Amino acid sequence: MSSGERPLAKIVVTGMAGRLGRLLTKRLHRDGRYRVVGIDRRAFPDRPKDVEQVMVDLRKKQARDVFRAGDVDALVHMGVMHDPRASGREHYSWNVSGTTQILDYCQSYGVKKVVVLSSANVYGPRPDNTQFLTEDAPLLGAQDFPEIRDLVAMDQLASSFFWRAREIDTVILRPVHILGAVRNAPSNYLRLEIVPTLLGFDPMVQIIHERDVVEAVLCALQPGVRGIFNVTGPGELPLSAILGELGRRVLPFPHPLARPILRALWRLRRTSFPVPELDHIQYVCMVDGARARTELGYAPRHTLKETIRAIEAVR
Amino acid sequence: MGLSKFLRRQTERWVDARLGPEYEEATRALAVRQNEYGxxxxxxxxxxxxxxxxIARFFYRDWFRTETFGLEQLPRSxxxxxxANHSGQLPFDGVCIGASMLLDAHPPRLVRTMVERFVPAVPFASYLFNRWGQITGTPDNCRRxxxxxxxxxxxxxxxxxISKPFSERYRLQDFGLGFMRLALQANTPIIPVAVIGAEEQAPAVNLxxxxxxLGLPAFPVVPFPPFFPLVPLPTxxxxxxxxxxxxxGDPDDDDETITDKVRVVKSSIQSLIQLGLEERKNVFW
Incomplete structure (x- = not known):
């Protein structure tokens, strides 16, 4: 290797075995400047050979051992639980207690950089939202959607860590709807064969390619940058245009009916979408990504079409 | 699927034929941003x-037979x-100002109004207003x-x-200050507009x-069927x-300083109204 004189930066990635974690790990590995250690209790069988994985629960003591030697340069925290079927207690414990602990290790063992992957959903879709929310907008996502209050709490935890641990460059990324082979709500929704929509509603939405999110994390890892950043993709589109691009058949429901129907389906375990997700196909929740562009030097590389089509990568 | 697509294409063709080349030209000249999906x-x-x-052209040209004055004074870019003054129970004044800017101004401009914040919660209106260039009324949207x-x-x-009674016609109500702060911030010229005619389109009393x-901002009643001012008189x-x-000046100045500037705009609209009323010979023609 040509970069023999400088030691590789050691980066800990939580949630490494998730779809985004794998993409990031491979990207960091290919970059050549980083040594990656992953923390995830799930297996990541085809990971690159010199990537280390510690297969433990984030909340277990062994997670601390990763940091103990004091040679970790950066943490990328994307090990966030977002399983709508998991219990609220488990969610809270994982996302809030887990994050608190791991941020604690960073402070105790001299980590210089922390990147936390949050989401633009923390702002929440609302009818009276301004078209483009900036990073200082209030986080109202959990107001009508208590299931995600732990995700909002995690974002706020990271923000207070940013102010408290001044010696650490903390970056909080709030990407818009991530599309790709990821199994998140927006990608799963667009992969439905017949897509239910709400009659008379067609909000503008922002989407981002999963690989662009990975690029944003790389931008955030640059030394010196810190702060909270909305991360946007190539632009804004109405939901109907995205569904049109994919050639989906649409089944519009009047919104007063849609909620009870979805609630019943949810109870019967016939859907993976909790009722409050409907707000995302009814109201606007878009963000201003200007700060990430100017301060992180981040720019999406995928076009709108490529981003929409990315959900088809899943088999 | 096939049928709805066919019907949509037929409707588009019919609408385009009604609108004619004048409209085609005007929209092509609109200076608006567009992504790859339009x-x-x-x-x-x-x-x-x-x-x-x-629809706007029908009300502008046929229903209200609108005359415009002073469009040539608008900056070209x-x-x-x-x-503008607001009246008439339903916002046909906005519709006609929009139509005048699109059809009669050179170059044509897309007028964007700040719609009430409840509109995005109303089915169909929520996205149709968007597609037609209307925006949710937040200061940040206006600024951008x-x-x-x-x-x-x-x-x-x-x-x-808009919901003032007939007896108050052509009497300007209190002006909000927000628009002045936004104009100062963006360094944008203000065009005073007087709408003559809308104030008589729905001679209503407010119950x-x-x-x-009922928890409504107003409940206007007009003395002709259907008694609710849905159809305006063809003034x-x-x-x-x-x-x-x-x-x-400083957009963050205290209210008093801003009020002085707003008063200038208000009195200029008032004198345009005066002029318009003097020149007018009849409400209906």
Missing amino acids: FDPFGFHRDSLRYAAL GGLLLV LLADGATILVFPEGARG KPLARS RYRLHFGAPLTFT
Whole structure:
């Protein structure tokens, strides 16, 4: 290797075995400047050979051992639980207690950089939202959607860590709807064969390619940058245009009916979408990504079409 | 699937034939942003505008037989803040100002109004207003669009103006201050606009107790069927556009300083109204 004189930066990635974690790990590995250690209790069988994985629960003591030697340069925290079927207690414990602990290790063992992957959903879709929310907008996502209050709490935890641990460059990324082979709500929704929509509603939405999110994390890892950043993709589109691009058949429901129907389906375990997700196909929740562009030097590389089509990568 | 696509294409063709080449030319000249799917960041879609344009043109040309004065004084480029008197129970004044800017101004401009914040919760209106270039009324939206060189129409009287009773016609109600702060911030010229005719389109009285018990801002009643002012009387509209007013100063000044500047705009609209009323010979022709 040509970069023999400088030691590789050691980066800990939580949630490494998730779809985004794998993409990031491979990207960091290919970059050549980083040594990656992953923390995830799930297996990541085809990971690159010199990537280390510690297969433990984030909340277990062994997670601390990763940091103990004091040679970790950066943490990328994307090990966030977002399983709508998991219990609220488990969610809270994982996302809030887990994050608190791991941020604690960073402070105790001299980590210089922390990147936390949050989401633009923390702002929440609302009818009276301004078209483009900036990073200082209030986080109202959990107001009508208590299931995600732990995700909002995690974002706020990271923000207070940013102010408290001044010696650490903390970056909080709030990407818009991530599309790709990821199994998140927006990608799963667009992969439905017949897509239910709400009659008379067609909000503008922002989407981002999963690989662009990975690029944003790389931008955030640059030394010196810190702060909270909305991360946007190539632009804004109405939901109907995205569904049109994919050639989906649409089944519009009047919104007063849609909620009870979805609630019943949810109870019967016939859907993976909790009722409050409907707000995302009814109201606007878009963000201003200007700060990430100017301060992180981040720019999406995928076009709108490529981003929409990315959900088809899943088999 | 096939049928709905066919019907849509037939409707488009019919609408296009009604609108004619004049409209085609005007929309092509509109200075708006567009992504690869034809949408601007606020959801405006040029091809969706034709339906609104057809309806707006009907009210502008046929129903209200609108005459415009002073359009030639508009700057040829850059952001604009149109400030007008508001009346008539239903916002046909906004529709006609929009039509005049699209069909009769050179170059044509897309007028964007700040719609009430409850509109995004109303089925169909929520996205149709978007496609036609109308935006949710937040100061931040206005700021972004003015910085982008858009034409924004504001009615600083708001609900106080549109739902005032017939007895208050052509008497300007209190003006809000927000538009002045935005104009100062974006350094945007203000065009005073007087709408003559709309104030008589729905000679209503306001049933205040009923409105209060229903939780509505107003409950207007007109003395002809259907008694609720859904269909405006075919008065003749006259739109008087004044010379651009530019203001300088700190947008965060205290209310008193801003009020002084707002008063200048208000009195300029008032004198345009005076002029328009004097020149007018009849309400209906």
